[in-house]
Amino acid sequence: MKILNVQASAGMDRSLTRKLSTHFLECIKKCISHVVIKELDLVKDPPPLMTPEWIAGAFSQTAISEELQLALARSDEYIKQIEAADLIVIGTPMYNYGMPAALKAWFDQVARINKTFSFDLSRGDFPIEPILSNKKMVLFTSSGEFGFETGGVREEYAHLVPHIKSCAHYLGVNAQKDLYHLGIEYQEFKDKRHEQSKSEAFAGIDRIVRLIC
Numbered sequence: 001m002k003i004l005n006v007q008a009s010a011g012m013d014r015s016l017t018r019k020l021s022t023h024f025l026e027c028i029k030k031c032i033s034h035v036v037i038k039e040l041d042l043v044k045d046p047p048p049l050m051t052p053e054w055i056a057g058a059f060s061q062t063a064i065s066e067e068l069q070l071a072l073a074r075s076d077e078y079i080k081q082i083e084a085a086d087l088i089v090i091g092t093p094m095y096n097y098g099m100p101a102a103l104k105a106w107f108d109q110v111a112r113i114n115k116t117f118s119f120d121l122s123r124g125d126f127p128i129e130p131i132l133s134n135k136k137m138v139l140f141t142s143s144g145e146f147g148f149e150t151g152g153v154r155e156e157y158a159h160l161v162p163h164i165k166s167c168a169h170y171l172g173v174n175a176q177k178d179l180y181h182l183g184i185e186y187q188e189f190k191d192k193r194h195e196q197s198k199s200e201a202f203a204g205i206d207r208i209v210r211l212i213c
C-alpha cells in the first residue's frame with residue numbers, strides 16, 4: 001500500500017494531529033506487510049500561493065511557456081504524489097475555524113482542471129467531475145473548542161472537516177464511503193472532556209486500521 005502522509009500542524013512535536021497520524025501509521029505498518037509512506041510536511045515546506053502565471057498555465061488550451069510551466073511545477077509534483085497513493089492521511093489542526101493556510105494552499109495546487117477534475121457545462125448545474133478515483137483518506141483533526149458536529153453548539157463555525165470533505169473528490173476520494181475522520185476537541189479547556197476526547201480518538205484508530213487492512 002502506498003500512503004501519502006500530509007501534515008499541516010505548526011505545533012510540530014506538541015501537535016495532537018501529528019501524534020494521531022504517527023500512531024495510525026505505526027498501526028497500519030503492523031497490519032499490512034508492504035507499506036510505502038511518502039511524507040509531505042506542509043509546515044516545513046509550504047506550498048506556493050496562486051499566481052497569475054499559475055492560472056494562465058492551468059487554463060491554457062495550448063502549449064505553455066517555460067515560465068508558466070515553472071509556475072505549475074509544484075502542482076505537477078503534488079498531483080503525481082496523489083496519483084501514486086492508495087491512501088492519503090491528513091493531519092490538520094483547526095485554525096480560525098478552518099484549515100491552516102498551508103493546507104488550503106495545497107488543495108489550491110492540486111485542484112486542477114483536466115488533471116484532477118474535468119469541467120463540462122453539458123453536465124448541467126454540476127459541471128465538475130473528479131478525474132482520480134478509488135483512493136481512501138484518513139483525516140485527523142484537533143480543535144481548541146468543541147461542538148462542531150451536526151447539531152453541535154458550534155455547527156455554524158465548522159469550516160474545517162466540511163471543507164476537506166467538499167474538496168476530497170479532487171484527490172480521488174469519495175467522502176461518503178472512503179473518508180475516515182477522527183477528531184480531538186476541547187484542547188484549550190485542558191479538562192476531563194479533552195482527556196476523554198483524546199482517548200476516544202486514539203482508541204478509534206484500531207477500528208479504522210481494521211477497516212482499511
Ligand SMILES: Cc1cc2nc3c(=O)[nH]c(=O)nc-3n(C[C@H](O)[C@H](O)[C@H](O)COP(=O)(O)O)c2cc1C
Binds near residue numbers: 011095096097188
Ligand atoms: C493559530 C491558531 C488558531 C486556532 N484557531 C482555533 C479555532 O478557530 N477554533 C478552535 O477550536 N481552536 C483553534 N485553535 C486551537 C487548535 O485547533 C488546537 O490547539 C489544536 O489542538 C491544534 O492542533 P495540533 O495539536 O495538531 O497542533 C487555534 C490554534 C492556533 C495556534
